[in-house]
Amino acid sequence: MRKPFYFIVMIALCMVLFSLRAVKYKEFHDARISGKIDTFYHYRDYVMLRVDGTDYKIMPVPLYDSPKFETTAKIGDLVLKDNDNDGFMLLRNNNEAFEYTVKMF
Numbered sequence: 001m002r003k004p005f006y007f008i009v010m011i012a013l014c015m016v017l018f019s020l021r022a023v024k025y026k027e028f029h030d031a032r033i034s035g036k037i038d039t040f041y042h043y044r045d046y047v048m049l050r051v052d053g054t055d056y057k058i059m060p061v062p063l064y065d066s067p068k069f070e071t072t073a074k075i076g077d078l079v080l081k082d083n084d085n086d087g088f089m090l091l092r093n094n095n096e097a098f099e100y101t102v103k104m105f
Contacts, residue, residue, distance in 0.1 A: 025086075025104045032082060037076060060102055066100060087101045
């Protein structure tokens with residue numbers, strides 16, 4: 001009798017964790033971003049990013065030959081992203097541009 005109960009509890013926990021991640025992804029996906037990076041840091045699989053006072057929890061993936069976001073981005077760099085899009089551009093102060101996308105899981 002205990003095994004089905006534990007199985008149901010595990011399924012419910014997984015659903016809660018996945019839905020929380022989906023909410024964070026949707027916040028970033030729906031936002032229009034055009035501002036400078038205030039702070040960012042790497043936390044587990046995520047990058048915690050603050051642009052113009054707004055916090056985002058993202059998992060950036062480099063596009064084309066772009067280097068990893070965590071090693072490229074610096075405070076003060078410009079982030080540009082259209083709303084309803086999971087791709088964004090990082091513009092460095094020395095006029096270098098890098099493109100990234102964000103994965104949900």
